[in-house]
Each structure stands twice: as structure tokens, then as C-alpha cells.
Amino acid sequence: MTNAVTASPVLVALDVANLSELDALLDNLQPSQCRLKVGKELYTRFGPEILNKIQARGFEVFLDLKFHDIPNTVAAAVRVAAELGVWMVNVHASGGEKMMRAAREALNEFGDRAPLLIAVTVLTSMSDSELPTLGLTASTAEEQVLLLATLAKKSGMDGVVCSAREAAMLREQLGPDFLLVTPGIRPANSAADDQTRIVTPVDAMALGSSYLVIGRPITRSENPQTALAAINKDLGIA
Numbered sequence: 001m002t003n004a005v006t007a008s009p010v011l012v013a014l015d016v017a018n019l020s021e022l023d024a025l026l027d028n029l030q031p032s033q034c035r036l037k038v039g040k041e042l043y044t045r046f047g048p049e050i051l052n053k054i055q056a057r058g059f060e061v062f063l064d065l066k067f068h069d070i071p072n073t074v075a076a077a078v079r080v081a082a083e084l085g086v087w088m089v090n091v092h093a094s095g096g097e098k099m100m101r102a103a104r105e106a107l108n109e110f111g112d113r114a115p116l117l118i119a120v121t122v123l124t125s126m127s128d129s130e131l132p133t134l135g136l137t138a139s140t141a142e143e144q145v146l147l148l149a150t151l152a153k154k155s156g157m158d159g160v161v162c163s164a165r166e167a168a169m170l171r172e173q174l175g176p177d178f179l180l181v182t183p184g185i186r187p188a189n190s191a192a193d194d195q196t197r198i199v200t201p202v203d204a205m206a207l208g209s210s211y212l213v214i215g216r217p218i219t220r221s222e223n224p225q226t227a228l229a230a231i232n233k234d235l236g237i238a
């Protein structure tokens with residue numbers, strides 16, 4: 001997508017439970033400072049209307065519903081996301097090559113207006129020790145991330161969601177243009193919460209991240225705008 005409204009790589013995760021919390025955040029944040037991510041909680045409660053509301057304020061939106069289903073269903077879902085005008089949408093890479101290719105083909109018909117299509121690899125809340133419980137033979141999350149990211153690139157994805165801890169390895173293996181969207185970002189001295197594979201914003205960019213997904217360190221801070229401004233400043237963005 002062209003005509004980006006912000007130079008910031010920060011995607012603020014709007015994981016809020018009600019409209020008053022959302023409105024407080026929307027009043028506090030500016031489209032020139034960040035993009036916004038609408039996830040399962042907000043979307044399940046309010047539906048596509050919530051996207052109109054946020055986009056009407058000038059924000060570009062990452063619709064994070066992590067689609068994972070049969071190819072026909074996922075293709076139809078990403079097509080609707082494109083019709084809703086979102087800037088980025090995601091699917092689970094573990095849905096496989098056929099599913100990802102179907103999603104890609106569905107978006108091709110939108111040309112330049114197609115949202116960026118991103119595949120989730122291994123969730124940043126997951127640690128190496130959990131992999132065997134899923135029947136995965138990779139001995140580390142990094143190994144599984146590389147496998148899924150390589151498949152995602154081959155299947156026509158614009159990039160992947162991964163931990164910034166895997167960003168340098170993926171940047172080297174998959175080249176300069178493949179987007180690396182990294183959650184699990186924690187400014188120094190922030191609580192890790194339920195994330196296990198965490199990295200600071202500055203380190204994440206240095207490791208090769210394209211976009212940083214940041215939720216609670218901004219949305220639960222006393223002043224979200226100040227928290228975001230501090231992160232942008234650290235990243236050298238006015």
C-alpha cells in the first residue's frame with residue numbers, strides 16, 4: 001500500500017474491552033504517530049463497524065484475526081478484509097501452502113488497494129518447551145519459525161509475524177523486502193506480561209523488524225500518547 005500516513009513502525013494493539021476504553025485511546029493517539037491493530041476481542045464484540053470508526057479518524061488498520069481454516073474460507077475472509085479497507089491482514093502460516101496461496105489469489109484482484117498479507121509463525125507467547133506438546137519436531141521456536149516463514153514466502157505472503165528474536169535470522173535468510181512484524185516488544189523496565197520471547201523497540205528495529213506490535217506498554221500506561229512518543233523518540237522518529 002502506498003501513501004503511508006506515518007513514518008513510525010509502531011502498530012498499537014487495541015486490546016480493549018469496551019467503547020469507552022477505545023475512545024479514550026483514539027482521543028489520545030494520532031495517525032501521524034502510529035497505526036492501530038484491531039484484534040479478536042474488539043472485533044468479536046463490535047464487528048466491522050469498529051474498523052469504520054477507527055479508519056474515519058485517519059488511522060491505517062492492521063486487522064489481526066489470524067485466519068486459519070480451509071483455503072476457500074480463508075480466501076473469502078481476506079477478500080472481505082480488503083473490502084473493509086484495512087491496511088494489513090493476517091493468517092496462520094500453519095494453515096499451509098494451499099491456504100496461503102488461496103488468500104494471496106483472493107487479494108490479487110484488489111491490485112494496489114490490497115492489504116498487506118502477513119502469516120503468523122510461532123506465537124511470541126510460546127517457548128521452546130511447548131513445541132513437542134504440539135507434535136512439532138523442531139527443537140527450537142527459531143527452527144519452527146524459519147520453516148513456516150520460508151513456506152510463507154514461497155506461498156506469496158508479504159511477510160510474517162514472528163518474535164524480534166528471530167528477525168535477524170529471517171532477514172538474512174529471506175532477504176530485505178520480506179516484512180517482519182514483531183510483537184513481544186517491551187521497552188526496558190516494562191512487565192513481560194504473558195510474552196516470553198521479548199525484545200526492546202530499538203533492539204527489534206536493529207535486528208531487522210519492519211513493524212513493531214506494541215499493546216499493553218502503551219495502552220495500559222498512564223498516558224498512552226507519552227508512552228508512544230517516548231518509543232518513537234527512541235527510534236529516531238519525531
Ligand SMILES: O=C(O)c1cc(=O)[nH]c(=O)n1[C@@H]1O[C@H](COP(=O)(O)O)[C@@H](O)[C@H]1O
Pocket residue numbers: 013015039064066090120122123124125161162183184185193195213214215216217
Ligand atoms: O499477530 C499478532 O499480532 C501477535 C502474534 C504473536 O505471536 N504474539 C502476539 O502477541 N501478537 C499480538 O500482539 C499483541 C501484543 O500485545 P502486548 O503483549 O500487550 O504488547 C497482542 O494483540 C497479540 O494478539
